[in-house]
Amino acid sequence: MIKLVVNGQPREFDGDSSMPLLWYLRDHAHLTGTKFGCGIAQCGACTVHVDGSAVRSCTLPMAALEGKQITTIEGLAGERLHAVQQAWIEEDVPQCGYCQAGQIMAAVDLLKRDPDPGDEAINTLTNLCRCGTYPRIRKAIKRAAQLARAEGEQ
Amino acid sequence: MSINPQGDWLADLETIAKPSAKTGIKLDRRGFIQATLSAAGGLLVTATIGTGARRAEAAGVGEIGLFVRIESDGTTVIGARSPEIGQGVNTSLPMIIAEEMDADWASVKVEQLPFGIVSTEAEPGLTWKYGPQGAGGSTNIPDAWSDLRQVGAKVRQLLRQAAAQHWNTDLDRLSTEGGVVRHADGRRISYAALAGIAATLPWPEEAVALKSAKDYRLIGTAQGQVALREIVTGQAGFGIDARIPGALVAVVARCPYFDGELESFDATEAKKIPGVREVLVLPGPKHGQPITENLATGVAVLANDSWAAIKGRRALKIRWKPGPYGHESSESLDQQCRELLKGEGIRCRDDGDFDAARRSAAQTIEGNYRVPYVSHCPMEPQNACVHVQPDRVLIIAPMQSPSGASRVANQITGVDRFNIEVRMTRVGGGFGRRLTNDFVAEAVHLSKLSGKPIRLLWTREDDLRHDFYRPFGHHQLIATLDGRGALTGWAHRLASASKYYRRPNLKPEDMWTPEIYPDDFPAQLLANVRMEWFAVDSGMTRGSWRAPAHTANAFAVQSFVDELAVAADRDPVDFRLAILGQGQEYSYSGHGGPTFDSGRLAGVLRLAAARIGWGRKMPKGRGLGIAAHFTFGGYAAHAMEVSVAEDGSYRIERCVCAVDVGRPINRSGLEAQMIGGTIDGISTARNLEIHIAGGQVVESNFDTYPLLQMADAPEVEVEIVDSDKDPSGAGEMGIPTAAPALTNAIFAASGVRVRSLPIGPTVA
Numbered sequence: 001m002i003k004l005v006v007n008g009q010p011r012e013f014d015g016d017s018s019m020p021l022l023w024y025l026r027d028h029a030h031l032t033g034t035k036f037g038c039g040i041a042q043c044g045a046c047t048v049h050v051d052g053s054a055v056r057s058c059t060l061p062m063a064a065l066e067g068k069q070i071t072t073i074e075g076l077a078g079e080r081l082h083a084v085q086q087a088w089i090e091e092d093v094p095q096c097g098y099c100q101a102g103q104i105m106a107a108v109d110l111l112k113r114d115p116d117p118g119d120e121a122i123n124t125l126t127n128l129c130r131c132g133t134y135p136r137i138r139k140a141i142k143r144a145a146q147l148a149r150a151e152g153e154q
Numbered sequence: 155m156s157i158n159p160q161g162d163w164l165a166d167l168e169t170i171a172k173p174s175a176k177t178g179i180k181l182d183r184r185g186f187i188q189a190t191l192s193a194a195g196g197l198l199v200t201a202t203i204g205t206g207a208r209r210a211e212a213a214g215v216g217e218i219g220l221f222v223r224i225e226s227d228g229t230t231v232i233g234a235r236s237p238e239i240g241q242g243v244n245t246s247l248p249m250i251i252a253e254e255m256d257a258d259w260a261s262v263k264v265e266q267l268p269f270g271i272v273s274t275e276a277e278p279g280l281t282w283k284y285g286p287q288g289a290g291g292s293t294n295i296p297d298a299w300s301d302l303r304q305v306g307a308k309v310r311q312l313l314r315q316a317a318a319q320h321w322n323t324d325l326d327r328l329s330t331e332g333g334v335v336r337h338a339d340g341r342r343i344s345y346a347a348l349a350g351i352a353a354t355l356p357w358p359e360e361a362v363a364l365k366s367a368k369d370y371r372l373i374g375t376a377q378g379q380v381a382l383r384e385i386v387t388g389q390a391g392f393g394i395d396a397r398i399p400g401a402l403v404a405v406v407a408r409c410p411y412f413d414g415e416l417e418s419f420d421a422t423e424a425k426k427i428p429g430v431r432e433v434l435v436l437p438g439p440k441h442g443q444p445i446t447e448n449l450a451t452g453v454a455v456l457a458n459d460s461w462a463a464i465k466g467r468r469a470l471k472i473r474w475k476p477g478p479y480g481h482e483s484s485e486s487l488d489q490q491c492r493e494l495l496k497g498e499g500i501r502c503r504d505d506g507d508f509d510a511a512r513r514s515a516a517q518t519i520e521g522n523y524r525v526p527y528v529s530h531c532p533m534e535p536q537n538a539c540v541h542v543q544p545d546r547v548l549i550i551a552p553m554q555s556p557s558g559a560s561r562v563a564n565q566i567t568g569v570d571r572f573n574i575e576v577r578m579t580r581v582g583g584g585f586g587r588r589l590t591n592d593f594v595a596e597a598v599h600l601s602k603l604s605g606k607p608i609r610l611l612w613t614r615e616d617d618l619r620h621d622f623y624r625p626f627g628h629h630q631l632i633a634t635l636d637g638r639g640a641l642t643g644w645a646h647r648l649a650s651a652s653k654y655y656r657r658p659n660l661k662p663e664d665m666w667t668p669e670i671y672p673d674d675f676p677a678q679l680l681a682n683v684r685m686e687w688f689a690v691d692s693g694m695t696r697g698s699w700r701a702p703a704h705t706a707n708a709f710a711v712q713s714f715v716d717e718l719a720v721a722a723d724r725d726p727v728d729f730r731l732a733i734l735g736q737g738q739e740y741s742y743s744g745h746g747g748p749t750f751d752s753g754r755l756a757g758v759l760r761l762a763a764a765r766i767g768w769g770r771k772m773p774k775g776r777g778l779g780i781a782a783h784f785t786f787g788g789y790a791a792h793a794m795e796v797s798v799a800e801d802g803s804y805r806i807e808r809c810v811c812a813v814d815v816g817r818p819i820n821r822s823g824l825e826a827q828m829i830g831g832t833i834d835g836i837s838t839a840r841n842l843e844i845h846i847a848g849g850q851v852v853e854s855n856f857d858t859y860p861l862l863q864m865a866d867a868p869e870v871e872v873e874i875v876d877s878d879k880d881p882s883g884a885g886e887m888g889i890p891t892a893a894p895a896l897t898n899a900i901f902a903a904s905g906v907r908v909r910s911l912p913i914g915p916t917v918a
């Protein structure tokens with residue numbers, strides 16, 4: 001029996017402990033916002049936060065998650081949208097939208113590590129977007145940094 | 155069935171809107187709405203879009219026609235009829251309706267309509283309920299321009315009529331604005347207050363007056379796509395997120411050989427995996443026969459959840475038998491092309507006398523280009539939820555052609571088309587991959603075979619290895635220049651594996667039509683033009699890949715024009731402008747016609763050149779490159795500034811995309827499509843190729859098929875021409891010129907001419 005916390009809710013899982021977190025979230029926790037893109041940690045569509053850091057959930061087995069805190073795209077917003085989500089809306093980032101949950105989770109993680117990321121820092125993101133939304137993602141990350149600062153100053 | 159060159163999905167749609175033998179009116183894709191309206195008969199008219207109040211007894215609910223519902227709180231719900239694959243149609247099409255009905259965009263909510271067909275009662279046949287529902291060929295905007303403006307205008311008309319009734323006044327005293335009807339005397343009433351009455355009024359049969367463009371408040375503005383909030387909070391429903399209660403997850407091992415066979419398999423270990431429920435053989439197409447359902451034979455594992463199904467498939471022991479293409483390889487295809495080009499091909503165009511031009515030429519130049527197979531790999535792998543029951547079928551899937559899904563389900567199950575419910579989800583990318591419904595066919599087969607609802611899941615490996623790939627080909631271009639360096643003759647000889655592969659009702663003489671578009675540049679601009687095609691025999695399944703042959707041909711043609719400018723010692727922009735000549739309309743028989751305007755192409759070329767600062771003196775190791783092309787009714791040009799380092803690595807320093815797609819509808823969406831098309835073009839040109847070895851696809855996931863990442867993605871400076879011409883679509887125009895602008899800039903920076911794609915991370 002694996003006990004973990006997903007978006008603030010305690011959960012238990014007693015299925016196949018080799019199951020990657022991605023499939024647990026999508027099939028068992030009914031949280032389908034986290035997406036499947038490659039299954040080999042190459043695309044980032046499945047990015048979630050484990051204990052506050054971005055990880056690719058498609059290759060992370062449930063066995064490694066005992067006692068961990070998971071945040072998915074569904075759990076990112078509080079009362080208000082997260083600054084990154086807000087910036088994504090203001091820059092009209094998504095096209096098909098499929099990669100965007102992962103992009104957002106990766107961007108939130110980047111901003112935690114570097115609250116004012118320049119182009120070099122943004123270039124370290126390796127999440128794939130088949131629709132080619134990178135230029136708007138870049139703008140939105142910079143905008144999110146501003147929004148977060150403005151929120152902090154309030 | 156006639157195959158429509160360049161738009162197989164258009165052909166697919168034509169089988170729905172059957173030509174009317176009785177009336178002699180051809181109810182084709184674009185014309186059927188007008189045609190049915192003018193064909194008199196009331197019954198026929200009920201088969202057209204937006205007819206009648208849906209339910210008279212629904213008075214008060216406010217359903218006005220088929221597309222609009224106004225709720226009592228003032229929310230205007232507008233139905234979106236087409237698949238949203240990221241091209242933004244769930245925003246742009248409702249914007250067109252909202253504009254004409256004068257709705258307040260801030261109060262609009264968009265809902266996806268289901269797939270809808272109705273029978274044409276005047277004679278047996280089917281037609282669209284909501285108008286064309288598909289995503290391909292960049293046709294959504296032009297189609298909507300011709301029918302959805304009327305829908306919006308008719309809703310507005312009914313709301314005015316309702317106000318006239320309400321106030322007992324004359325219609326011509328009433329105007330509308332932002333969700334309100336205004337009386338000339340200053341009184342105002344909201345649409346919400348009128349919706350109940352409007353819903354009971356008869357739908358206008360005759361066309362009503364449309365707004366004049368100067369009164370547009372919404373069309374031409376920049377609006378964020380309507381699903382933004384759902385997307386950023388993880389609530390947007392993609393196909394892969396759909397669920398049918400009790401469904402088993404299906405993961406299929408498909409034959410890896412082109413047209414190969416299943417020899418034997420052992421499922422003992424697979425069945426031991428907890429959660430695995432059943433292992434089934436999925437029948438595939440017959441050898442060499444048309445592929446009308448799923449594309450390969452396979453063994454399916456049905457399980458309680460995705461992971462069990464994936465593990466179950468891994469545990470299968472299968473022996474596959476190579477088919478007739480077991481020895482095919484990328485090298486053998488290259489060899490085949492070289493041999494073919496030594497002979498004579500099919501003449502697709504032959505104006506003037508190219509041979510004579512060649513005899514009298516001051517200079518003859520030749521360039522050979524190679525364009526590889528590439529995969530669509532939309533970010534969302536293929537999937538489908540299907541439940542087949544004896545008398546009905548439910549399909550929920552990410553599709554570009556829901557009509558095709560309905561048809562293939564009918565073909566497999568025999569269930570009446572009207573009892574096949576097709577629900578469109580948001581689609582995680584299309585690029586042409588989902589014009590084919592092979593994955594829907596698989597799920598239908600598996601549900602029928604197992605008697606259970608099925609949730610089919612493809613992995614990335616499945617998707618990359620079982621695609622309808624962009625055709626591979628070798629292009630030989632030959633041109634003649636006179637003593638002053640002017641272009642006098644042009645020959646384009648293409649050996650390619652036609653996009654039309656194992657499709658039903660194909661004639662050999664049609665195979666070239668999706669490969670060479672005979673009215674493309676520089677046809678008609680030049681006296682001596684020859685286009686010749688050679689059929690490459692390959693077992694690879696092929697299909698429509700974003701802007702189909704335009705991506706391959708624009709690369710070859712726009713690279714070659716650059717080579718000619720160099721040979722003629724002319725500036726590449728001036729050289730192109732000289733070929734384009736005085737701006738003029740030419741006939742264009744292919745998709746995107748009926749005309750091609752050389753002036754508009756010259757326009758985007760000049761715009762891109764101006765924005766990049768064409769003609770600047772560049773430092774060593776830097777260069778500018780440019781390319782322009784006409785795609786499906788839209789005009790686009792790219793100009794890039796590229797630096798090439800000593801070690802051959804290269805970087806796009808600046809990237810401009812100029813576009814003229816007629817009147818812009820949603821500026822933000824249009825810009826997004828140009829950015830996306832550009833990045834797609836760069837990504838594909840730089841890194842991507844599907845290789846073949848031993849009659850199988852070599853690549854299997856993003857580790858070997860490396861899409862462009864953030865670090866290599868340039869900012870894209872989009873210049874939009876403010877045109878008042880009728881709009882074309884925008885989904886495909888941004889891609890064809892990206893690759894040649896990049897390789898032309900690499901040449902300008904380094905002197906290295908890239909003639910074979912992909913370029914790779916460095917140039918030699």
Ligand code: FES
Nearest residue numbers: 037038041044058
């Ligand atoms: S699905 Fe996990 S990285 Fe691609």
Ligand code: FES
Nearest residue numbers: 096097129130131
């Ligand atoms: S928005 Fe479509 S994959 Fe990124």
